[in-house]
Amino acid sequence: MMLLIRNGRVIDPANSIDGVRDVLVTDGRIERVGAGLQPPPGAQILDATGKVVCPGFIDIHVHLREPGFAYKETVATGTRAAAAGGFTAVCCMANTSPVNDNGSITEYILDRARTEGSGVRVYPIGAVTRGLEGKALAELAELHDAGCVAFSDDGRCVMNADLYRRAMEYTLPFGAPVISHAEDETLSRGGVMNEGLVSTELGLPGIPAVAEDVMVARDILLAELTGAHVHIAHVSTACAVRIVREAKARGVRVTAEVTPHHLILTEEAVRSWNGNTKMAPPLRAKRDVEAVLEGLLDGTIDCIATDHAPHATSEKEGEFDRAANGIVGLETAVALLLDRLVRPGLLPLPTLVARLSRDPARLLSLPGGSLAAGAPADITILDPDATATIEPRSFRSKSRNTPFAGWTVTGGPWRTIVAGTVVTP
């Protein structure tokens, strides 16, 4: 099976390539990247003139909701959403029901991906604590053996610092990081949006930025103590960016991610009372949005992850303070980032590509993130000129909870290729 992707602008940050090239794929692997490649006999040809050919995008933070919440999303629908959105691999969080805190759940998820998935690679993330209760360690070694690539109680913060320290120590030999949902629940308790002028005006209980900051600081200090790699999920505050930057300079093994919505929206969006502007961490102030973008540019923040969090309409449409946290992101992320950050010149396209492919792959030691010869032929092709309106009814995801409905965006994913096969729905 051979595929020749011709005449696209190839951006492959891992190999310092940015120019018009052809990409030849053989048997699911990259054979060659070069200019003017002759199509071998029998090769399928994909004309990518005017398109941008990138290593497959990897989203290291999604909620596929299976097992337990199939009414929100399944592995089948979530991986179709990923394929539609230009992602060739996703890492799914452990807050399912039952929780992914033992190997059999991990195997179940992987089995669903094999049998029902769109072809997009699925890498489960195991729980840190049993039942996400923050009381006792999950079966971390078994989770790792079953295929978990990291450990996280995402959605909850492990408030017990000693337990979190022990989790870091115990998982050290696995070479898989712990992922911190940094939220001091004593400081955030009761809050439903960012604490600030907007929360004061709306009379909504606020979550102060410091609820995130103190936990980022704690987890960095614990990583420093244990020598573990801690990854900070969905960084949203200026102070957290500063703390991560200082820690990296000190040589601490810390990495971080940011979501598209924390790069694009501010707390002002909550004035709509739209439950789709509610998430954890909450949309922050303008200065925070500027700081996370700066962190993304200078490498303090290693990657972009969507925190794709599907919820049924009924869980989002009512009273704001009772709405569930989180929004879907897989099918909107790439287009939004291209339109709102790359087009206005806030983020160079090669940096965006690196933060979506090379960097998340390195961070979790995943295959992919590179178009080097021999690498898996996971490829995302972008159409930088296509204009579309974000229309939740057309999502492949089971859920429609996005604050971006009706936004017109230029640029987006064109083809998603996993192991040499086009998986775009």
Next chain:
Amino acid sequence: MGWTRKDLLTIAELDAAEIVTLLDTAASLQEIAGRDIKKVPALRGKTVVNLFYENSTRTRTSFEIAGKWLSADVVNFSVLGSSAEKGESFIDTAKNIAAMSPDVVVVRHSSAGAATLLARELPCAIVNAGDGAHEHPTQALLDLLTIREHKDRFEGLSVAIVGDVAHSRVARSNIHGMRKLGMSVTVAGPPTLIPPFVGELGVKVSHRLEEAIRDVDVIMMLRLQQERMVGGLIPSLREYSRYWGLTLDRLRSHAREDVLIMHPGPVNRGVELSPEVADGPYSVILDQVAKGVAVRMGVLLLLAGPRTGKGA
């Protein structure tokens, strides 16, 4: 000035002229309370639903009386024993009520933004009777009407709003209304009860009662919600009343002689107000309650009455 809005959701979205229109309308209806037969036909054939998700005797009763004096059919829908108790969502309940074609729905809800959600879902007029800690526009209007009757003006008056400002929808609505009408506002309380960045709404902040009440024209004491105690926001009721309770002594030694004492009720006697202040000569608390009926008549009339050019 005319009135063009479909709903009354917040004071924040009104301009000064709209507020004055509401107050003038209310003022013109006050005399009904003094009549032998308290009934005018203005809203005959109109249906007003009081949709109350939170306990409130006085606001609900006030709206009910206002509607009845205007000859509207008033229906009370309270959460107790309703479908909301059986798990029906707010939106579903709203749609069901809308299907019964009311002209006005008056809503009280513990969630901020609830009235706005309802206004989007329902074609009829919505009156916000208090949504979480967000706004309580008719309370602010009755407070403003009380102030205007006693002081004959707004421009240049100064007000101290004292107590649990952080959790108070009454404070938020009044801050917006008073600022729009040219009054200067100081909010006062222990720092844990003052919301962040409130200064950006154009108010001064004080952390001492004596300082806050000096030379102001109006002192508005807020109800201390005792359940907030558990949250660790204040050490004890005893300490709160010692430092933040308005006593006759404090009043006489720090406030002006013609100051008005207001309170949205219900009063925690002996906590934020000593009984001799609540019942004393400076107090206009019962006057506020009386004005409440007039204000609510005015609101119902502007939203549902025949003379208005309300939205198509």
